[in-house]
Amino acid sequence: MRSAQSKYGYGMTLSACLWLGLFPLLGGSYAHITYNKWIIMLILTGITLPCFLFDLVRDRILNKEPGRKLSFRDVFPAIIASLHILWILITCLLCTGSYDPDVWWRGKPVHFEGLASQLCYFSLFICFFFSRVHLKPVLLSAAAGVAVFFVIVMLQRSGENPLGLYPPGRSYAKNPEFQGTIGNIDMGTGYLLLLAGLFLYALLSNLPKFHASNNSRQTSYILPPTSYLLPVSIAFLLSLYLIITMDVQFGVISLAVLFLVTLLCFIPKKYRLLAFILLIIAVLLVVWFWPLYGGGIWELHEILHGRIRLSFGSDRIAVWYYSLLLSGESLLTGGGSGTFASRFNHFIQENNLIIPAEQDGHPLPNVFDAPHSEYLNQLVNHGLPALILFVLLLLLSIFRRHDRCLPLLTPCSASVLCYAIQGIFSYPVCLVAPMFWILLALSFAEPKESKT
Numbered sequence: 001m002r003s004a005q006s007k008y009g010y011g012m013t014l015s016a017c018l019w020l021g022l023f024p025l026l027g028g029s030y031a032h033i034t035y036n037k038w039i040i041m042l043i044l045t046g047i048t049l050p051c052f053l054f055d056l057v058r059d060r061i062l063n064k065e066p067g068r069k070l071s072f073r074d075v076f077p078a079i080i081a082s083l084h085i086l087w088i089l090i091t092c093l094l095c096t097g098s099y100d101p102d103v104w105w106r107g108k109p110v111h112f113e114g115l116a117s118q119l120c121y122f123s124l125f126i127c128f129f130f131s132r133v134h135l136k137p138v139l140l141s142a143a144a145g146v147a148v149f150f151v152i153v154m155l156q157r158s159g160e161n162p163l164g165l166y167p168p169g170r171s172y173a174k175n176p177e178f179q180g181t182i183g184n185i186d187m188g189t190g191y192l193l194l195l196a197g198l199f200l201y202a203l204l205s206n207l208p209k210f211h212a213s214n215n216s217r218q219t220s221y222i223l224p225p226t227s228y229l230l231p232v233s234i235a236f237l238l239s240l241y242l243i244i245t246m247d248v249q250f251g252v253i254s255l256a257v258l259f260l261v262t263l264l265c266f267i268p269k270k271y272r273l274l275a276f277i278l279l280i281i282a283v284l285l286v287v288w289f290w291p292l293y294g295g296g297i298w299e300l301h302e303i304l305h306g307r308i309r310l311s312f313g314s315d316r317i318a319v320w321y322y323s324l325l326l327s328g329e330s331l332l333t334g335g336g337s338g339t340f341a342s343r344f345n346h347f348i349q350e351n352n353l354i355i356p357a358e359q360d361g362h363p364l365p366n367v368f369d370a371p372h373s374e375y376l377n378q379l380v381n382h383g384l385p386a387l388i389l390f391v392l393l394l395l396l397s398i399f400r401r402h403d404r405c406l407p408l409l410t411p412c413s414a415s416v417l418c419y420a421i422q423g424i425f426s427y428p429v430c431l432v433a434p435m436f437w438i439l440l441a442l443s444f445a446e447p448k449e450s451k452t
Helices: 010-025 033-061 072-095 115-129 135-157 185-204 208-214 226-246 249-266 269-288 295-304 312-330 340-350 374-398 411-422 433-442
Strands: none
Touching: 010 033, 010 115, 010 135, 010 433, 033 115, 033 433, 072 115, 072 374, 115 433, 135 185, 135 226, 185 226, 185 249, 185 411, 185 433, 226 249, 249 269, 249 295, 249 411, 269 295, 295 312, 312 340, 312 374, 340 374, 374 411, 374 433, 411 433
């Protein structure tokens, strides 16, 4: 009989610790952080592949099963991910005659989201999907990473410049949109949301009432006694504080959805639908009668009353609308990885479209190099089939365990849910995306570890 220790891959567990604990802290100055993160991502992906092979060879040598025994249903997500990357390859091959390899391969000069990055994400997904990762040290590594991230942000807010993150002439006072070791607070919020979902459901796994309310068995995500609970609890609270104080609206929206799904799990099944309907009605009434001017709730209030503006959401309505129009030019194959910026700007100029430069006297960014939506990014760059396959992967993860229409989340699928919500408002970039693909892969793992 195997010991509990031998059920896990040492190499891939170490790799997961590096990705969720160390990777978010590396990158250096904001002046070059995206490029630096991209290089670090390539290096860590190069480290992950030997870690995967080490675990595979170690299991073979010790005459153990090389991995989980998987049925077609088990490997279905990997098939979907493979079809997704295959379609992305096709879209990139179709654009090679129109764009330089620096655009579709590297994603230069914007965000480095070219085909090379897409292959990295797929490789990470496959390696972690077919691995057995011990989640407990990964949680502790992620918690330590959040603690360091928190200290750096607090130092920045106090007027310091730890690690020289701000270039000369820049500071938190002048550039509050950059904080921590992720850079832009939109990306930093995305990172914190991933871990907030992970930490919350790792903690909830220790509550017997939570399992009883879901009519589910306890799984390997359950942590041993308080030695793990305390650092994970602290890291969760730090994540919440940073998400709220970074004041990125989609961060609060994503947290609200996470807490709503969690709350419904504690409500008796026969009252869940009623509670959900009443809550939605209450939210709609608040938005409909919202008396204050400014902010996201006021913009929703205006939209419900039929007074929508392209400038809403810091011009997100404009860039979403124009991106949808752009997608119609090549609905099936898109334009290829990394091509959005040049295609979008050309489309705007060619059709004499205008992105508002201000809203009621407040200046707005009116130059966009990304569609500010994960889903529109898939649609415009890789076409409708890629978007459908990507959404299917998300749904397979979030609803892998469910009670009718209510997802019964695990730590990793809770992370996926948070990323799926924030993805409506943000776009993929190597600052955060590798961690998402790893957690997405881990969300499909069948846990077998006992509580010890």
